[in-house]
Amino acid sequence: xxxxxxxxxxxxxxxRDHVEPGDLVDARxxxxxxxxxxxPPAISMLKAKGLDRVFDPxxxxxxxxxxxxxxxxxxxxxxxxxxTWAKEKGIRHYYPVGxxxxxxxxxxxxxxxxxxxxxxxxxSHTCTYGAFAAFSTGIGSTDLAAAIAxxxxxxxxxxxxxxxxxxxxxxxxxxxDVILEAIRRIGTDGALYRAMEFVGPALKGMSMEARMTITxxxxxxxxxxxxxGFDEITRAYLDEHLRDKKNYTVFESDADxxxxxxxxxxxxxxxxxxxxxxxxxxxxxxxxxxxxxxDQAYIGSCTNGRxxxxxxxxxxxxxxxxxxxxxxxxxxxxxxxxxIDEGLAQIFDxxxxxxxxxxxxxxxxxxxxxxxxxxxxxxxxxxxxVGRMGSPKSEVYLASPATAAASAIEGTLTDPRKYL
Amino acid sequence: MAKAHVYxxxxxxxxxxxxxxxxxxxxxKILARHCMEDLDTQFLKKCREGDCIVAGDxxxxxxxxxxxxxxxxxxxxxxxxxxSFARIFYRNCINCGFYPIELPxxxxxxxxxxxxxxxxxxxxxxxxxxxxxxxFKALPDFALEIVHDGGLLEHIQKTASK
Ligand code: SF4
Numbered sequence: 407x408x409x410x411x412x413x414x415x416x417x418x419x420x421x422r423d424h425v426e427p428g429d430l431v432d433a434r435x436x437x438x439x440x441x442x443x444x445x446p447p448a449i450s451m452l453k454a455k456g457l458d459r460v461f462d463p464x465x466x467x468x469x470x471x472x473x474x475x476x477x478x479x480x481x482x483x484x485x486x487x488x489x490t491w492a493k494e495k496g497i498r499h500y501y502p503v504g505x506x507x508x509x510x511x512x513x514x515x516x517x518x519x520x521x522x523x524x525x526x527x528x529x530s531h532t533c534t535y536g537a538f539a540a541f542s543t544g545i546g547s548t549d550l551a552a553a554i555a556x557x558x559x560x561x562x563x564x565x566x567x568x569x570x571x572x573x574x575x576x577x578x579x580x581x582x583d584v585i586l587e588a589i590r591r592i593g594t595d596g597a598l599y600r601a602m603e604f605v606g607p608a609l610k611g612m613s614m615e616a617r618m619t620i621t622x623x624x625x626x627x628x629x630x631x632x633x634x635g636f637d638e639i640t641r642a643y644l645d646e647h648l649r650d651k652k653n654y655t656v657f658e659s660d661a662d663x664x665x666x667x668x669x670x671x672x673x674x675x676x677x678x679x680x681x682x683x684x685x686x687x688x689x690x691x692x693x694x695x696x697x698x699x700x701d702q703a704y705i706g707s708c709t710n711g712r713x714x715x716x717x718x719x720x721x722x723x724x725x726x727x728x729x730x731x732x733x734x735x736x737x738x739x740x741x742x743x744x745x746i747d748e749g750l751a752q753i754f755d756x757x758x759x760x761x762x763x764x765x766x767x768x769x770x771x772x773x774x775x776x777x778x779x780x781x782x783x784x785x786x787x788x789x790x791x792v793g794r795m796g797s798p799k800s801e802v803y804l805a806s807p808a809t810a811a812a813s814a815i816e817g818t819l820t821d822p823r824k825y826l
Numbered sequence: 827m828a829k830a831h832v833y834x835x836x837x838x839x840x841x842x843x844x845x846x847x848x849x850x851x852x853x854x855k856i857l858a859r860h861c862m863e864d865l866d867t868q869f870l871k872k873c874r875e876g877d878c879i880v881a882g883d884x885x886x887x888x889x890x891x892x893x894x895x896x897x898x899x900x901x902x903x904x905x906x907x908x909x910s911f912a913r914i915f916y917r918n919c920i921n922c923g924f925y926p927i928e929l930p931x932x933x934x935x936x937x938x939x940x941x942x943x944x945x946x947x948x949x950x951x952x953x954x955x956x957x958x959x960x961x962f963k964a965l966p967d968f969a970l971e972i973v974h975d976g977g978l979l980e981h982i983q984k985t986a987s988k
Binding site: 430440443444446447450451452455456458472477478480481483484528529530532544545546547549551555556560586594595598599628630632670685748770771772789792793794796798 | 838839841846849851864865893897913914917968969983
């Protein structure tokens with residue numbers, strides 16, 4: 407019986423020839439992503455338990471992001487604990503404030519993500535890195551602590567669901583719309599304990615940035631990981647971004663690999679989607695929700711805070727004024743600099759947007775754009791739970807950067823296609 | 827005996843269990859003060875030590891924040907009984923030595939305010955109010971071992987010293 411990419415990677419990491427869904431494996435971890443919310447508790451636990459060690463400092467990548475630069479005294483304490491530990495343990499891949507960025511945008515960009523590897527992070531959207539034909543999944547602080555100290559973690563091998571993306575995306579329709587449609591179909595627990603593998607011709611038209619938007623949201627369907635096979639687009643990205651350790655292993659799903667389900671999405675007929683409050687699965691085509699008044703637009707995050715996203719948004723906003731509070735947050739310092747060099751920052755500024763330094767900030771209702779009771783925000787982020795971006799009485803509408811930009815101009819949910 | 831607080835809802839997420847605005851600390855005592863705040867502002871007033879939460883499917887979905895489990899433990903919630911759990915939350919519970927009880931049809935078998943006893947060893951819930959005996963599937967052995975040891979790190983400590 408053949409294996410899927412996910413099964414093959416986990417088999418390799420466990421030193422086995424073959425695994426099957428349901429098998430429990432001890433996997434060697436290749437990369438551990440650490441940020442300011444979940445890592446400081448992990449560090450404290452290790453200290454308290456007398457396990458204060460790092461199995462291999464070079465597997466660890468540290469970047470504060472959620473509350474950086476520190477938003478208050480408490481978060482300053484978290485950042486300080488993270489900083490002290492990273493220095494004390496000699497973590498080479500440490501991105502302090504100034505170099506720090508939203509983790510899931512920063513790690514691939516800085517060349518820490520390689521195909522065939524096992525990547526974990528104390529963050530649910532760690533599934534993003536699966537876009538590089540890697541196995542990557544989010545865990546909590548205790549798992550993180552265990553992985554830091556021992557270099558391994560147990561996993562139950564997930565069964566894989568296949569998503570075939572047929573056709574080509576139409577104008578004004580993006581990978582964000584594809585993943586919102588996939589989650590609409592299967593629900594927020596439709597992929598519980600499962601791997602979500604995306605295949606199909608529509609991927610050929612998507613950059614790595616666009617693909618990461620898809621795998622980023624696998625967790626919003628309950629998935630353990632999202633994964634996309636390796637191709638020329640992956641190779642080109644890696645050639646540009648990988649620094650050291652340029653070798654990697656490419657795994658493909660076998661022709662006779664077993665998939666628990668197959669879902670086909672015709673990308674050609676897809677419309678821009680908006681996920682209504684308060685679940686990412688509440689997706690509606692823009693035609694059914696256009697005109698709804700918004701108070702804020704947010705363009706950023708690990709889902710859609712990459713350079714391509716700002717190019718798309720700036721293309722729509724250019725020469726116009728935004729009608730509502732619009733907050734634009736490049737996910738990493740590199741993207742921030744690109745926005746300035748390419749003149750995008752000036753476009754946002756001239757239109758009346760806030761152009762911020764990289765941070766997670768408002769995406770999780772941390773700071774830099776919190777919503778008041780009764781306010782509505784059209785957001786390029788990944789989660790619209792109650793209270794996610796501020797008051798439990800506020801509402802978040804998930805959409806692509808194009809839809810968010812068009813909505814910012816009109817002050818209501820707006821079909822971006824009329825601005826393209 | 828514990829009182830059951832039943833939430834007939836699916837997808838109760840970690841933002842409701844502990845809102846992200848409180849994640850600027852990992853102090854269990856502070857987190858406990860905001861446990862379930864965005865779902866039910868009365869929860870902490872109602873919940874006595876050892877009481878249980880009963881909910882529908884996909885409990886604990888969303889963020890990987892273990893803070894959700896810590897806030898429940900800090901608020902002295904005895905157990906969460908859900909029809910199903912989100913993966914990371916489920917794993918976090920085990921890692922924290924907090925037994926997640928998976929029970930299909932939970933919200934129909936247990937009513938709000940019911941008095942229940944849980945026998946983890948036998949995998950049985952005695953619903954004293956309705957006078958029923960409900961069986962649930964016990965955790966797999968290796969997870970049970972972790973829970974018994976008090977959590978994953980305690981388990982690692984123990985196995986390392988063997
Ligand atoms: S941008 Fe938002 S979803 Fe992404 S890691 Fe930061 S808080 Fe989480």
